[in-house]
Amino acid sequence: EKADPQKTAFLLRKAWTLYSVTPLYGFRRARLRDYARLLGAFIAAEKQKGLAVEVGVELDIKVALSSLAELRGSELDQAALLVQLSSRSRASSRSSEDKPLWSGWFCSVFGDDLSENVPEHFTCLPLFLSHGAESYTSLVGSWFQKTFDCCFRRLAISPLNLSWMVAMWAGCQLDRATSAVELVFSVPRLSQPLDISYAIHPEDAKALWDTVQKTPGEITQEEVDVFMDCLYAHFHRHFKIHLSAAKLVKVSTSVASAHCDGIVKILHSEYLPGVLMLLTELAISQIQ
C-alpha cells in the first residue's frame, strides 16, 4: 500500500524516538475532536500545577489529532493516528500562525501478529514515534495511558536488529545513493572508551549484499550474518580488531538511520513502509 508522498513528507528527515504501545482500550476514531480537547485541557492543567514545559514563556498549547489512513500495511491494520502540539503565543495577534511544538504518531504496519489475538474494544497501534521535547512526550504519554489503559515503553534496538537493518537498507536500489553505509561501534569497557566508525561506499556495500542475498525480495538471518561477517573480516584483515566483540550502536544509510537507543530517521519515502513494517515487528516483540 503506497502512502501519498505529500501527506507523509513530514515524517522524513526527522529523528523519531521509538516506543512500543500496548493496545488501547475504548478508543473510538469518531471522537478525535473530543480527545484533542481533553488532552489540551490535561496539558493546561499540568502546566498550572507547575509542570512547566517552557519557563517564562506564555504559551497556549493547541492539540490536534488526526488519522492517516494511508499509513498502514494492509486493511487489517488500524490507520495511523497523529498527535500534534502547536503553540500560539498569547502576545501575538490572532492571525499569526501556530508554531509546531511537538508531534507523535501511533501506527501499525502489518501488525497482524498482535491484532489478530486481541479481544474486542481494543485498538492495536503498537508503534509510537515522537519528535520534540521529552517533557511533551511525557505529558501526551501520561494522558493516553490514563485514558486508554495502555503502556508505553522505550523501544531499544539490539545490535542484532541493527545489523538486519543495515543489511536490508544497504541493498536497497536507489537512483543516487549519496551517503555511505556507516556502522558505528562502541567499546566502552576499556581504560579509555573507543568509538569506531566504519563507513563503506554505498555502491560497494550494495555490490557485496547483492552477492550474499540469494532470493530477491527475501532476506534470511543467515544472509545478514554472512554480510556482517564479511565486513568484520575485511576490518580484521587490516586492523586485527574483532569488531564482532564491540557493541554496534548506530547504523546509517541513504535510506534510513537507526540508533540503539531507539531513534530512527527515515530519508526516503519509497522505503517508508518497509522501515515501518520492521519497526512495528520490533514493537510487537517488545509487547509480547
Added chain:
Amino acid sequence: MDETVAEYIRRTVLKIPRDEIKMMLQKWGFLSEAQLQTLNFRQIKDNISQEVVQLCEENSADIKQAAALDIIYNHIYQNKRMWSVYQMKKSGEELECFDITDFKKKFKRRLRSALKNVTITFKEYEDNAIWIRVAWGTPYKKPNQYKPSYVVYHSQTPYVFISASMLKSNLPLLCQALIVASNYHDIREMELRSHSLNSLKDIVFKRYSQNFQTYTPKPLQGGNIEPEDADIRIVHENRSEKERIHRLNQEVFGSGPQPKLEFAQYRLETMFKSDPKMDVLDKKEPFRCLVKFSSPHLLESLKSLAPAGMADAPLSPLLTCIPHKARNYFKIREKKGLYPESFVSP
C-alpha cells in the same frame, strides 16, 4: 582607546574562568599591581571585564596589548584548538645561527608586503617555543581579531604547529612567510592533527617512550600486568597468554605514557578478499571504506584492546605506527607483489 579594542579586551576577559582572571592579568603585565588591587574578582564576570576595560582605558591600551592578552589565553588553553603539523625543508646543509630578531623582521615584512591589514604578535616561551598570532584583514577591511591564526615554532626544529580558523586562502601566505623568515625553502603539511599540542610535539620530537628499551623499567605502582581483580580462575595457560600479550604490547607501544591523540582516520582502498567457499563479492576494484577511531586518549585505548580480548596481539602496524610515522590520517592501498596481504600507505 579604540572602541573595537575595548570590546575585544572585554570579550577576551569574559572567556577566562573567573578564578584565573587575576593570574592571567598578572602574566599579561599591562596593568600595574596597584591597578590589579582595585579589581573585585568576586563579582560576576561581566562586571570584572568592564572594570578591566576601564583600567585599560586609563593606560591607553591598543591592539598590540590586546593581542598579547589573547596569546596568553590561547597558550594556557591551547587544547581548545585543533592543531595541524607542518614540516619545513632546507635546501642545503647550511648551519645558521637562529636570530629571533631577524626571524620576526623577515616574517612581518613578508606578510605585510602581501597584505597591508594584518596584526602580528610574537611571544617567546621558555621551552624555545615562539608563539605567533596573526589576525587577517583584506585590502579594504581591518583585521578580524576574532578569527586569528596561531603558529607555534620551535626554532631548533623544522616543525611548525598551526591552528588556522581562517580562510584557507591565507594559509599559503602564512606558510610562505614562515619559510622565508626561518631560511627554509619548502614546507609541507603532515597528516597529523590533534587538540593536544603537547602530544603533537611529543610525537614529532620523539619525546615519548618508544619500543626500544635497553633496560627493564621499574613496574608502575600496582603493576599493570594483571587487572585489579586478578581472577583466581585464570590458570597457567591463560596467564602465559596474558603475559605474551602484555610483552608484545610493551614491545610495540613502549611502557611509558602514550602521546594524547583523539582520533585516527583511514581511507581504505584495498581489495575485498573472502573465503572462496563463501561465494561472495569478488570484484577487481577496491572495496572503498573510511574508518575512523575516536577516543579521549586513542593510543591508550588501542593499547588496551588486546588485553581486553578485543584484538589480536600484536596489534596491526596500521595502528601502532601512528606515533613513529607521526601521522593520524592514512590512505591505504593494496601492495602488489611478494606480500599480497600487506599494505602500503603513501
